[in-house]
Amino acid sequence: MLGLSSAEARQRLEQHGPNEPAPAPRASGLVALLGRLCNPLVIILLLAAIASASLGETANAIIITLMVVSGVLIDFFQTYRSQRAAEKLR
Secondary structure (H helix, E strand, O other), rough: OOOOOHHHHHHHHHOOOOOOOOOOOOHHHHHHHHHHOHHHHHHHHHHHHHHHHOOHHHHHHHHHHHOOOOOOOHHHHHHHHHHHHHHHHH
């Protein structure tokens, strides 16, 4: 015989509850966005933008900053959309 008997399955269901994934805790949008900015690569690139600006390379500083901001925003929105899709599947 394979698997649990009906009585054993009923007992485990009463004891442990249904086998469903726990809902993932959701952070606020601002906290999630700030978390993306704490990425070491983002910090290094922002420091490079500051160094470029301080050396008078304004164009380079603006380009680096725009690339970092766009990358962080794309990552944030993709993660947000995938979390919403996962919640709908649940």
